[in-house]
Amino acid sequence: MQLAPGVHRLGDDRVAFLLVVVDDGITLVDAGLPGHRRDLRRALRELGRSEADVRGIVLTHGDSDHIGFAEALRTERGVPVYVHTADARRTRGDDAPPPTARPAWRLPAALAFVATAIAKGGRTRRVGEVREVVDGDVLPLPGSPVVVGMPGHSPGSIAVHLPAHRVVAVGDALTTRHVLTGHAHPQLAPFTDDLAAAEASLDRLAAIDADVVVPGHGPAWLGTPRDLVAAVRA
Template sequence: MQIIQITPAIWQLPFPVGHVHVVRLSDGYALIDTGMPGSAPAVLEALDQIGARPEQVRQIILTHSHTDHVGSAADLVEATGAQVLAGALDAPFIRGTIPEPDSVLSASERALHEQITAGWSEAKVPPVKRVQVDTELGEGDALADWAEPVRVLHVPGHTPGSIALHLDSSSVLFSGDIIATVEGRPILGPFNVDREEAVASFRRLAALDVETVCVPHGEPLLKDAAERLQAATPEYDWL
């Protein structure tokens, strides 16, 4: 795995579907999302490459409930002992206590979704192991033990309980799947349960003063992120 260092304290672990991010805390590390089921060995190997031991992982933050984000959470909790944090409205889906709602797909999204799920079937991706959510997060919550203040933003639309993380001091945003990038261009992430809500959440994130955006799909926006987000047209994506 070619690890991408985004800032001195943030790394992207790139996967074919669903990147994982590592953040150095004041005492340890946090993982943001966990990749597909079966990704835990690669994540642990990447942690070793940056000098982090499994027991130093304090938090696993899940931006939402989809398989490519929660897929290896249970295995990584077992390996690290970390606490799991997720948006309150997605926590029951992550725990597996209620089924999550289906995405509403356009024709172009449906074709992409079929291609992706066929790839999972061919690769014999194992089923998701359900995991306990230790802390349910909501709008305006702060995260403990981070080296700088971080604010939780509730950004529904992709899923009911999707969250983003805004690090104001370093002008960094972890967008979750509300934002993706294609060839350096920010777009609305596909496969939303409520497209109108997702577009509104995109526009809310685009109004933030951020320099860097860490996305789960595509390449990160490493400079002039606010200007590039404001110039985006999510209303027309995936139609």
């Protein structure tokens, strides 16, 4: 799905990641599940590009359904993987996510998410080496992604702002469709480490000037971050 010129969402409403395509190369925002690499290759072929054009992967955080094929591209293609300093240990597998409150769930939605995990699954490999970033960094990658710190879902959760494309990817800082209940409205994501911090981070998202907001789970929001934050808080 093309969200803006040069910005494509791959995956689906259950698990999604971004492909940012410019003349001098490609940036990925997140890496889905391991099996999503097939979707990546298919999309690249359709665009007349290949994995050799990928210059870097920017992770919104270090959870397994966002780092899927990142280590494969790093080791096989030399693609650098960027993640916030506060999530570096989680991404490498040095630290496990802390326990969180058990989220609500409904059987049809939960089964659909499990089906996606199986279909796009395989062994998720932790990322052996990462390049650490912090809030405010402008990365030397196609699209010049800007790091916006969004702690809460995890300590190092970030939004990735693509100013030239007027798109911002938010990972699990929020969701527009709960993966376990199917409730289709803007809300904080399940399995969040610190709900109070995640809610406070929404102020940072609301200040971003963009026309499209892309969560890691749920449909893209075709509107401003400010309006999306208002919908979460309504």
